[in-house]
Amino acid sequence: MIHLTIDDKPIEVAENRTLLEACREHGIHIPTLCYHPALEPYGGCRLCVVELSQPGRRSRLVASCVYPCEEGVVVKTNSETVIRSRRMTAELILAGSYHTPEMLALGEELGVKEVRFKLPEENACVLCGLCVRACKEIVGVSAISVIQRGIAKKVATPFQVTSSRCIGCGTCVLICPTGAFKFESVTGFQYVSPLESAYRLGYYRLGGELDLRPHFVQDVAELLISMKEEE
């Protein structure tokens, strides 16, 4: 067991835990965006920063979702530095997504009063990478990835063409925290017309035109009669 102090509270956690896990375990709320319990931590959004002081070192900000618990450290999750840092991060994320309701709610929670920087092109995708990691770790197909760098960075399929790896499960759409993920960009727009012929073939493959489907008529009638008798 490891002993540390979080928000002046002495806390005992098992080994191989991150600070965020320790905080969640003890009911301390830390805002996150790129964290999901079903996925490996990513350390991308920097909203989960906490102030960490170790004896003999200057206190510093660390991302709690990837920082492991260490013996004797003192952690502050709501100091002025932490709050200012989170507010700035949220404002910078909002710069590209200043109309997304989910992001606005998050900004409000963290005390962002006004978004001072606004990118000319708005994009609800905040590059948290949840969709990419969910596709890799939960679904196990890796149909999407983060491509390009800097301002051009975005989530896309390899070569930005319809992915053949995609199984169409939609986990990426579901996990997206801002509703930015567009499913068509992965699966493409080519909808197959319903293969009526194939389906007919399946139905009448052996029986020719003979309809061999089960008959519900008698069953329904019998059921209803038995119901009436009971009544």
Added chain:
Amino acid sequence: MKKEIIMGEQTAEFVPRIGVVICDCGDKISGVLDTEALRKKVADQFEVVYSVRDTYPCSKDGQERIQKAIVEQHLDRLLIAGCSPRLVEKLFRQAVQPAGLDPSYLNVINIREHVAYVNAGDPAAVSKANGLIEMGTARLATTSLAPSHTGRVVKSALVIGSGLSALTVALALADGGIRVTLVEQTGALGGSVPDLQVRTLELIFEKSQTVLKHPMIDTLFNAYVSEVSGHPGDYEVRIQHGDQTTTYAIGAIIVDNGAQHKKLGASRWFDRNKVKTQAEFEAELEEATEPGKMLELNDIVMIFCAEETQLERCSRVCCNIGIRQAIRTKQLNPDANVTVLFRDLYLGEVGGAHEVEFMEARKMGVTFFRYRRDRPPVIGDKTVDVLDTLTGEPVRVPFERVVLSMPLIPYDNAKTLAALLGLPQDDAGFLAEPRMRLRPGRYADPGIYVLGSAQQPADTTEALFQAYLTSSRTARFLSQETISVQTPVASIDPTLCTGCGNCPQVCPTLAIHLEKRDGVLSLSEVDDLRCIGCGNCVVVCPVKAISLPGWDNIEIPAQISAALQRRQNGGVKVIALACEWSAYAAADMAGTRRISYPSNVSILRMNCSARFDPYHILWAFLNGAEGVFLGACPPGECHYGTGNLYARERVEKLKKELSAHGINPRRLRLEFMTLENGEKFAQAVTDFVTDIQSEIYRK
């Protein structure tokens, strides 16, 4: 009990020990629902021996607490009521395994997206969550083990056909050390070569020489496949070869039976001596090239896309053949007037060789007219009338010869192959992919590949690309030692099966076949490795001999009953059967977007709309459901092929029966939606509930 009469099955004597973990999710769930009240309620259930609230069961500590509880309380079933199983089920499946609980005895139900997020502030929210938890425990109490299945992979491939792509695949695989059996229906290699190109012919000749000499390739001439059995990776293929039949053990089957140019029949609308197809004209050109001969035609009109269907489905090769023929005509007779009437030109080839040919043809003086789709060219006695789209004026072109580009159509044996291998055919008869949107080039059966023009018309480059793609896919498939199936698969009780033959017909993967029993009767058997677990066979079985763990004939009615037991204050009881790939996910989306819908809808997660059983729908109505809502994938997007179409057909049929027996058919509704359609789900469910309420008032 009524349930047992209907289902014809008895629940076992064994009483399971169910543990229930109710997640607070920080305060996301506990802030809306009284999770302690939920826990107390579920603890009253007979089978539930352990119940606990947890802030974050998904955390590492939470998982450890779950493992500890399983061991200490000797739990053999576990229910986790939290967020969407689509995200966390895998996590918990991995978490419970070290504690000795089989993952098929784990059930994750969603009280966050389906209740807390959508019914916040609704006094009935707790009762809805309670109903969902009861459904979850009801499923666990009745579920059975879903073992995983493995099978061997034979390192050999069968190639049907010997066209360019077939030869390419055979060589690529054989070079990779895989034994290849090549089956050719005629006496020579080469196939039909629909693009009539010398270059392609040379390539084919070169490849066929290598194939004949290759030690890893067995070539069978005048042979055809007569029977295929077994499962992916381990097929048993009977090949009729001359007079004898040989059985081969094959790992993967590659189909390339090619395509042919449609023949032009006699017609009374035009003079057949003057109107030729491209293939016939090619022969004329060949003849004219011979020494001492010459082309004695001066006015030649070529019409591309001669058949209406080619406008929908490009035949890929005819534009290139036509332009090449135009150039050759000009070379043979520079004074000839060659006119090309086209709808659209397909000049796609890597490197742009066809573009060059097109430019060359224009430089040589070939005239091109584009015609409109609704104003096709009209062939008269001596002239062709066409409306030029550039000038918008009608043009009359005199002709001595009209050359029509006929569409590529599949060979007749495509139908036989489709039946033999369980491949779908599209409207034109090509062996089209069933799920082009999701898995291009992949068929329901992972060991079967179709390529070249057998799948859709392909030019040489496309055929080669496809061939190399397929050979790498096949090699990857065959390089596995064993293949295994983790998803639940159907199994048939041989003592109940009457051998009626319903299930083999509806199976999308041909996983079921009939077997002889005592030489007289027959009974069905499921191939574990081919079954994809859609449940279509379970629905059609008249004696309910087929079971599918997780979505069985006991589990689903038990869940429906549990859902309908909950008391509601004045509201109607509606049960929604939701396909997990569409409607269930759409409900999750509605939750994430906080789009609320009435709380009296209980959502039951189903594997596929093919499993929407009329009996279960009836069961719901007979147990007091006011409405049954069904949510399925839109047609053409079913993950199991055509399950949604079966569902549609069954619902239509059932509606007639319902109205004939005094149940208003409007109480049953099937809606198609995609998984992104959270708004549509909420809207459809709300409308449905409103409709039912008005129906009930009218009574």
